[in-house]
Amino acid sequence: MKQQIRDILARHGGLPVPMSEIADDADLYAAGLSSFASVQVMLGIEDAFDVEFPDNLLNRKSFQSIDAITRAVTGLVGKTEAAA
């Protein structure tokens, strides 16, 4: 999952540094993630994992780092599977 998230960040994140230089717990906003790009990343993730972010996850904290995104997506994928 982390690799997929990294690929999406590489495609939509518009970060000035290559993804290989960004640690899983690094602050993505400090690395240059803009609020516009963060929405594009969210859309990419919704599409790739077939999930929809509820409004309570649509904040800076959920997208602060690759680890935070992974936690948010893991929670959502779990819910979808439980519902299915």
Place this chain on the structure above:
Amino acid sequence: MTLTVGKGLTERAERVSAVAAAHADDVDAKGRFPREAVDAMIAERLLSIQIPVALGGEDASISEIAEVCSVLGQACSAAAMVFAMHHIKLSSLVSHGAGDAWHSTFMRRIASEQLLLASATTEGGIGGNLRNSICAIEIDGDTCRLTKDATVISYGAHADAILITSRAHADAASTDQVMTVFTKDQYTLEQTHVWDTLGMRGTCSDGWLFKGEAPKAQILPKPFAEIAAQSMLATSHLLWSAVWYGIAVNAVARAQAFVRAAARKSPGVTPPGALRLAEASNLLQLVKSNTIAGLKEYEAAKADPDRLSSMGFAVAMNNVKIASSETILSIINQAMLICGIMGYKNGTPFSLGRHLRDAHSAQLMISNDRILGNTSNLLLVHKQDTSLIG
């Protein structure tokens, strides 16, 4: 939730408003700083009302500050906007600097000396997006230095301190920003642009080359991205809306006085402007309701950083700004149609030229197109709130 304003505070604001009204036309005509009104704010100690009581202030809520903005806006837009911008900067200090020694001490100074704060977030080359900086703060031991081509610093020449944004360090991304307080003795300003504008002339928002050096403890401890999301953008949209509401209130009051004078001259005949006055009153109520709803939302979210940083909150604040900035133009235009040539002409009790020119700034200070672009991006993932009351 009910919003209340202390009676004493309204009276203090009204005394300042009377001073501001007496000089508003001269401030506008000469494009000069509203010195008398700001001195009156200082005399009434209005510059520190937002600061916690423990630090020498009065713990005023955003709604109380908004009420003062509206009262002042009814007299002099420029004085009201200076007051609003000062408190927008102060909200960043109160929200993000209270736990920090230097900034707490500085707030005490603001209260005891009634210091006026200005803002330098605009920079040549960033294309109006204040969430980007080109300049970077240089840290050398315990000292920080900054040079910024600040194309706009409202009342920069009259402020006692400037809160200024920059990249966090020489290698930081353009969005990795900090905000630093520099006091007047710690910077020089070299004028680069003259503020000669259609309206809001008294804010004296000239351009300056800023060069400052200060202890690095004066850098606010939180990233500017958080400061912007959690205090600055919301308080900007709300306090600006309160100022704009005040401008519109005064325009409608003038139009109503015009209609009432006409009605008294010809009893039994409804004056031609009466219907337009009813329409203007309807629009004014929309702006008021919109601003109050925004103030309540902010007061409810204030204690919860997650809610303040949420997309729903950003969308709501953006919508408050768009609606009030657009609607006041329709209101003042209606008022002008009611007052006719007496409204168009300067120097009559019904003059509305200053109101109309000042109100035109509302759609431009953070361009509505930029704000709508931001909202439209958020709405790609954020789902519209469907409740009426909640």
